[in-house]
Amino acid sequence: MTQSLMTRVPKTGSGQASDLLFPSDPGVIRILSELPDGGDDEFLYLGMHVRGSVAITWAGDKVSLEPSDIVFCDPARRHVLQFGEDCQMTFFRIPRCYLGLSESDLDRVLGVPVRHSEGMGALVSDFLSALAAEAEFHRSAIGDRLARSAVDLLSVLVMELLQTEAGEETCGAPKAGSEMLSRIRSFIEEHLTEPDLSPESIARAHHISVRYLHKLFQNDGTSVSQWVRQRRLDSCRHELGRTSNRTVTVAAVAHRWGFSSPSHFSRTFRDAYGMSPSEWQALAASGVGSPLTNARADG
Structure with a gap:
């Protein structure tokens, strides 16, 4: 009798993965409904977004996942994943020995979001989605073959991620x-x-x-999100400080420069320049100097 190398691990009443997560035979792939609380150095986890809101803290910024996007996970670093309401993810547990990952390689692929819409990410995502959906494969010889094929695809994906990073570092002279x-x-x-x-x-x-x-x-001492936010704030500040623009509303200026929430814009503006956008605008309209030189942010 052929022993299945791919099984779906049920949840316990507490909502956590059960002890079936660590059977005597690790198999090739085990499909989990949740990322376990504790990891194991012998295994690597791959999460696939199914529905709801999921974000990853990546290189200092929050990156949202789309349905069918995948990401390599480490239970010991679960803080990098932020789950919204009604979120559902499928996790695949794969023995690291099948992927040939060193510790340094593992650090380079963990937390890297892989989009489902391009390249190897599309191929791997489609294959894993079908694999997880076909329950009849989970305890069959066909399922074992498919699981091994999935591991082969994941090995190629890992190689691609590592080569892409190496190529970009070379281009990063x-x-x-x-x-x-x-x-x-x-x-x-x-x-x-x-x-x-x-x-x-x-x-x-x-x-x-x-x-x-x-x-x-990062090499320039900032992040891309910080740069975009600061350039938008500078543009808003300049427009609100023009005396010929006294009738324009703060909300209109915020919307024009890409801020979707006027309240968020006002808080961000105050944090950056020490006064609210309306105060800034009023100062310019009063003719008492220029807010472009009076704000503490300009020193």
Whole structure:
């Protein structure tokens, strides 16, 4: 009799993965309904977003996952995952020995969001989705073969992630990195008014990974989200400080420069410049100097 190498692990009454997570025979792939509380150095976990809101803290920024996106997870670093209401993810537990991952390689792939819409990510996501959905495969010889095929695909995906990072680091020589950063900043300036401007859209427009995008800005002492936010604030500040613009509302200016929430804009503006947007605007209208030189943010 062939012993299944892929089984779905049920949840206990407390909602956590049961002791079936650690059977005597580790198998190739086990499908979990939740990430376990504790990890095991012999296994790697891959999470696939099914529905609801899920975000990853990646390179200092919060990156949202879309349905069918996947990410390599470490139970010991579960704080990098933020689950919203009605969130559902499927987790796959794979013995690390099948992937040939060293500790340094593991650190480089953990937490990297893999989009379901392109490249190997699309192939792996589609395959794992079908594998998880076909319950009849879980205890059959066919299921064992499919599980091994999934591991082969994951091995290729890991290789691609590592090679992409290595290639980007090579391209990240000082001159090349500086030129790329300059082009990205120009792109940001041209698209500041678009509310959906994000690290993902910026990276996609420049044919680089989000990871490399974050590295470029980190090397410059900031993050891409901080840069976008500051440039939007500077644009709002300039517009609100124009005396010819006295009738324009704060909400209108915030909306024009990509802030979806006027209240959030007001808080962010005050944190940056020491006064509210309306106070800034009133100071400019009063003719008592220029707010562009009176704000504490300008020193």
